[in-house]
Amino acid sequence: MPFLRCLGRWLGFVLLSSLLAFGARAAEGEGVALDRAEVRQWLLRIHEAARQKNFQGTFVVSSGGKVASARIAHYCDGINQFERIESLDGQPRRVFRHNNLVHTFWPDSRTALVELRETLNTFPGLLLNDGDRVLEHYEVRQQPPERVAGHEARVLLLKPRDGYRFGYRLWSEKGSGLLLRAEVLAENGEVLESSAFSEVSIGVKFQPENVTQPMRKLEGYRVERPVMSKTSYESEGWQYRQRVPGFRHVSSVKRTMDLTPGEPDPSPSSSPQLLQTIFSDGLAHVSIFVEPFNAAVHRKEMLAGLGATQTLTQRRGDWWVTAVGEVPALTLRTLVQGLERKP
Numbered sequence: 001m002p003f004l005r006c007l008g009r010w011l012g013f014v015l016l017s018s019l020l021a022f023g024a025r026a027a028e029g030e031g032v033a034l035d036r037a038e039v040r041q042w043l044l045r046i047h048e049a050a051r052q053k054n055f056q057g058t059f060v061v062s063s064g065g066k067v068a069s070a071r072i073a074h075y076c077d078g079i080n081q082f083e084r085i086e087s088l089d090g091q092p093r094r095v096f097r098h099n100n101l102v103h104t105f106w107p108d109s110r111t112a113l114v115e116l117r118e119t120l121n122t123f124p125g126l127l128l129n130d131g132d133r134v135l136e137h138y139e140v141r142q143q144p145p146e147r148v149a150g151h152e153a154r155v156l157l158l159k160p161r162d163g164y165r166f167g168y169r170l171w172s173e174k175g176s177g178l179l180l181r182a183e184v185l186a187e188n189g190e191v192l193e194s195s196a197f198s199e200v201s202i203g204v205k206f207q208p209e210n211v212t213q214p215m216r217k218l219e220g221y222r223v224e225r226p227v228m229s230k231t232s233y234e235s236e237g238w239q240y241r242q243r244v245p246g247f248r249h250v251s252s253v254k255r256t257m258d259l260t261p262g263e264p265d266p267s268p269s270s271s272p273q274l275l276q277t278i279f280s281d282g283l284a285h286v287s288i289f290v291e292p293f294n295a296a297v298h299r300k301e302m303l304a305g306l307g308a309t310q311t312l313t314q315r316r317g318d319w320w321v322t323a324v325g326e327v328p329a330l331t332l333r334t335l336v337q338g339l340e341r342k343p
Contacts, residue, residue: 031141031157039140042156049177052076057149057200058088061309063193075206082211091310096215098208103215112221115228118251133282137161137246138168142342148172148180149197164244165284166192166308176214176255184326191215193326194310228253233277234342238290242338246281246329279335286325293320303329312336 023202032044043245056073068089075082083097094105104113134140139273143155153171160167167185172178181196231254233239275290298320305312312323312332321339 031143034142035142038133038136042140043134043330045177049172049179051081052078053176053202054180054204054206055178055202056204057197057199059195060307061193063309064305066306069198073204073207073210073282075204075208075211077206077208080208082208084214086209094214096310098211098215101215103216105221110221112218112223113154113220114223114225119283130198133246134158137165137281138283144170145174148173148314149200151180151200151207153180158246160187162188162245163328164246164334165281165327171196173202178202209340228255231275233275234289236275237342238275239340239342240335240338241340242334244279244286244334245333247279247284247286247331248281250278250280250285275338284325284327284330286323286327286335288339289322289324290339291320293318299338317341 019279037298047113054075058069060067068087070088071084071086071148073084081097083095085095087093092107094107096103097106100116100118102113102115102117104115105111109156125174138158138160143157145152145154146170147153154174155172156168156172158168158170167181167187167189169185170179171181173180178200180200181330182194183191184193186192231251233249236252236254238313242281253276257275273292277288278288279286279288293315298313298315302312308326308333310323310325310327310329312329314321314336316336317337321336323336325332
């Protein structure tokens with residue numbers, strides 16, 4: 001998967017430390033099981049760390065035999081959030097975010113993409129619920145603490161209760177809750193994807209100008225401003241007769257202009273009639289893209305995987321459907337097979 005999507009998913013898992021009433025229980029096996037209140041506390045601190053902490057560092061992702069790294073900085077004044085991500089490998093790319101306004105620059109092609117984007121899976125605010133849903137579909141345990149990038153970290157293991165989702169092992173900084181390392185785990189415990197800070201400073205000075213000033217420097221760039229409108233899959237003539245347990249509808253958007261950013265993306269983002277629907281179980285996300293079938297472009301149905309990310313493409317009559325997510329192939333197949341046009 002593209003590095004930013006991988007980054008976005010990882011950043012979403014910024015977990016918090018400092019659990020209550022833990023000393024009386026001894027860890028054994030895979031760790032100490034957490035009750036509902038403790039999990040809710042972890043998730044609440046995740047939310048606070050995602051929005052309130054100022055930090056900067058170098059982030060490394062290993063997935064499918066490939067390694068990518070980026071510099072990231074995040075600032076918050078209690079109301080506004082500012083974020084800067086600069087890729088350190090491959091084609092140069094810089095991303096700047098002020099709340100929901102996102103500017104992506106590709107210096108080599110002199111292309112800039114300016115869009116309003118919901119921050120569902122950007123660092124560090126992926127989690128969408130109070131923890132109750134997580135416990136319905138994951139067994140949550142705390143493991144012995146470790147050190148990551150020079151910081152003391154609490155370790156959390158989330159084991160899926162069914163075959164529709166992967167497991168996770170998460171390291172969060174003891175004091176702030178900032179996620180320092182994350183692994184996505186297959187059913188057999190194999191690490192499908194690993195993400196970690198190689199170095200990070202927490203509590204850095206609030207410097208929003210490091211984000212807002214570059215966002216204004218559009219001169220000399222070909223600026224693309226995709227128009228996206230919120231919608232629902234029902235109003236677009238679709239229904240899901242089969243759902244995946246635990247995955248709920250999060251949002252649907254429809255693109256109304258052609259989009260050709262400076263870097264190829266395997267998601268089908270080039271159609272002006274593209275419908276994107278997002279489902280989530282509170283941790284994992286799946287995007288379903290639907291667009292009119294075009295024989296010149298859509299030639300091969302496939303199921304492909306890279307690390308934790310699976311991609312499924314299928315023709316459904318006059319439509320081409322692409323499903324992408326950090327979930328097992330079973331989850332994508334179930335969602336796509338359940339999609340049908342409303343009578």
